[in-house]
Amino acid sequence: MPFPSDLEIARNAVLKPIEDIADEMGIGSHLLERYGESVVKIKTEAADELAGERPAKYVVVTAITPTPLGEGKTTTTVGLGQGFGHIGKRAVVAIRQPSMGPTFGIKGGAAGGGYSQVVPMELLNLHLTGDMHAVTAAHNLLAAMLDNHLYQGNELDFDMHNITWRRVLDVNDRALRNIVIGLGSSADGLPRQTGFDITAASEVMATLALARSLADLRAKLGQIVVGYTGDRKPVTAEQLQAAGSMTVLLREAIKPNLLQTLENTPVLVHCGPFGNIATGNSSVVADLIGIRCGDFLITEAGFGADMGAERFFNIKCRASGLKPDVAVLVATVRALKAHSGKYRIVAGKPLPDELLEENPEDVAAGAANLRKQIENVRLHGVAPVVAINAFPTDHPSEHRIIREIAEEMGARAAVSTHFSDGGRGAAELASAVAEAAEQPNDFRFLYPDNASLREKIDTIATLVYGAAGVDYSDNASRQLNTYEGAGFSHLPICMAKTHLSISSNPKLKGAPTGWTLPVREVRASVGAGFVYPICGEMRTMPGLSADPAAAHIDLDADAEIVGLS
């Protein structure tokens, strides 16, 4: 018997009525809005109504520096949630909504995998309740208001060469990266160069994810900076009179979506800010609700602990006021072997045969990355637990080595077989997390609000990445001066750096030291509430391959979807 496909497993799932799931979370039916047969939205009032409930332990799932294949973080997050059910604890999972661009591009779906999935996976991957589309609409309304303002006479005195607001679409479309608009006749707007990003990369998405309430969202949207005047003064969405309409467009999208795992664990799915240039974390609103609904709230942070988790600690937790108890570091044998520097893993190609042979020495040789990422979690006063995400090609000796390294560093560790075994396979991991969560919470930010933007960047670069220092381009220095002058220096930093190395060079594996972080440009997401230095080529609009997933997705004769996942 071959192992069934994700779609086959998902189709055989026995879903509980979603209102029953909400009821088990303590969320009354008056706080629910049904969307189709298996999803409810939860009204934002839920956070206030449940404020008296005992808060759950707050667990973030992060990872060592991944290979281009990813190390199964979402699957581990879902599996861990299911695992708590096997040790008598109530868990709630909170994850991002997948972007449809990659769904039709390379991945064909993103709902976990194997026996650790969010269902219905078709809904999760396609539209869900329309939140992504609402973000697209709000973002592009602001763009239309901006270009209309220029066309009607540019009363706000925009510098036509310093307009930073682009447009967005939730599709992988490389041809839209760089475009010229406003061609045609004098009735067709003013010509200028701009482009489209994928919706996940929209500042509106990041703003929605970091807002605490609808009123907070309204205020933050007004602060979005869309460009600068001739004398380098920021111009905002509020000045363009667009923020009210944008909020109205997002009135439903701010309500988190409730789905479930294959084992009926509640899953809050909400927002999907892009990891490349934004937080890569699901929403604050979902966590403010979920923290009151069980023994453990498990959320996922994109990329490795140097990236998603650092942003989770210093940006998302600043916005939410929540204090994480445990960070789960997902590690795989293949990734640690790759960190030895001996193997090259390329997305879309089979793994090298030698990498699959039993070789605990290579695992040990790649351990520096794991050690550094454990340290990065500790820097924030949070208890680390190493989750060894098991693959059928792994060898027990290799798992043993990872466990030893973790324990040397004083971290708990557990092998997890949630992909093939579901929650049962994550029970040991769940127990380790539960134990770690009993330690006193010593959570702290890496830097204070009132440090300068340069101080914040230097702190992350040296303490988290292990860089010797930071090299700012002239352009970046000028931009930092502009932002300090404009009053943005209180904002936290969201580093836009490769996720494939702890350094800024994707080729450097392990935990390199003695290198310098190049900051070539700095941008500000003032509405969302962070400044993001660009340290390398950051793609904000993916392309399609020669054989995209979209070419194979269709309906079968029973109108069931084929080709997803």
Place this chain on the structure above:
Amino acid sequence: MPFPSDLEIARNAVLKPIEDIADEMGIGSHLLERYGESVVKIKTEAADELAGERPAKYVVVTAITPTPLGEGKTTTTVGLGQGFGHIGKRAVVAIRQPSMGPTFGIKGGAAGGGYSQVVPMELLNLHLTGDMHAVTAAHNLLAAMLDNHLYQGNELDFDMHNITWRRVLDVNDRALRNIVIGLGSSADGLPRQTGFDITAASEVMATLALARSLADLRAKLGQIVVGYTGDRKPVTAEQLQAAGSMTVLLREAIKPNLLQTLENTPVLVHCGPFGNIATGNSSVVADLIGIRCGDFLITEAGFGADMGAERFFNIKCRASGLKPDVAVLVATVRALKAHSGKYRIVAGKPLPDELLEENPEDVAAGAANLRKQIENVRLHGVAPVVAINAFPTDHPSEHRIIREIAEEMGARAAVSTHFSDGGRGAAELASAVAEAAEQPNDFRFLYPDNASLREKIDTIATLVYGAAGVDYSDNASRQLNTYEGAGFSHLPICMAKTHLSISSNPKLKGAPTGWTLPVREVRASVGAGFVYPICGEMRTMPGLSADPAAAHIDLDADAEIVGLS
């Protein structure tokens, strides 16, 4: 007491549970999917399950040639639906979903008006259940697949200068009308000129509106022509392997949405194809369901009877197989006065004072348009009823004149005060429609399928518009030859002509004769299933004004929407 605003009236509406509305239609709960608190989607299986029910009388609401202000067609449609409740008949209303572009542009909402509205109006005007967004996503995925195909080597041999597929967004954004994409580096696609239309103008929208089922939609999407090869052969969405994914994206959007009027009449809201270049009619699927759910199914066709109703008869009814019984022609005193040629009505400006004075002679002087539009309904073997949509500034003598003209033409007529009085004000109109519906159904198409494209165009121009003939540009002739050669000659015609005159010149009022229809270009919506000749400047992407509605839409302190309508 000033007359309350539409939003105030809508907020005071007492909604019935939407499942009760469905139940009264005979639609079982197993056929419903809830979306939020006041909307259900109806599964497409409903049409088959209800096939044994007695069909409703089928009523299309159309109009005389309108002024730029519109003559209250949607409001009359909704009011008439409510009116049937006052004469003991069960009516179902079927209308288009409003586009968000105009909602944030000029109109601020489109849900009827006064005491004849669809509620909740906020939902109707904003996102609804996401169908428009699904159309946007499917359309733009096809565009991305197309540009990716060019980038990957153009194996299908597209002529780069004969690519007809553009992109769409549901926003008024003139700067996107004409753009150049694919700039940047060699990794960023191939540079070429293209543009964005508003989502309502998408052929995907027209295709969804004309499909009879999901399987039919899948087939039609595959037939969409996106461009031509060097030797003028059409290239389809099927050849680009995009039609399967597009159908998957539209799997929920094909299900009609059920809302209600202020008086709890069921309203099917489904699809919103653009009147300028597409049918301007709501969906076939909604009508196939609605026709089994009451005594009367009332649907609306965009613009005047020469435009929307002609397309309704010859395109939509061809696709659905349904036979209309009655056509309601909405007429207003102000529009008939305008057809006298003595007044100029401009959108956004107050009506001329003289136009508001009692003047039945001017009404009579504009009667030619009403007479011709009654004739246009009769051409299709359908019984006309003139609905005099009453305004507070009208005079009884003016209403009397309209009634006399209608009766001279053998048509029934009724004054309707549904705007100020709700369904009660439309009871007389409902009775007139019910009487007219008792006549034997003599419905017929204007032209047979097997007429040539030129014969079809000539027939519409001369019989419906009253033109002396048609003048084809060289370009149009070449295109017609291409389409005949490609096997598209069996398709019906969707004329893209101004709606502000029965002729092709928006300045000509009444019912002009002796003029020639200029066809400067002909395009083919092969997936949707029609060929559309362009007879004048047809805008497919609106712009925003100097003071757009979006600048005034916001949330108030109670998080209620202000500024809509």
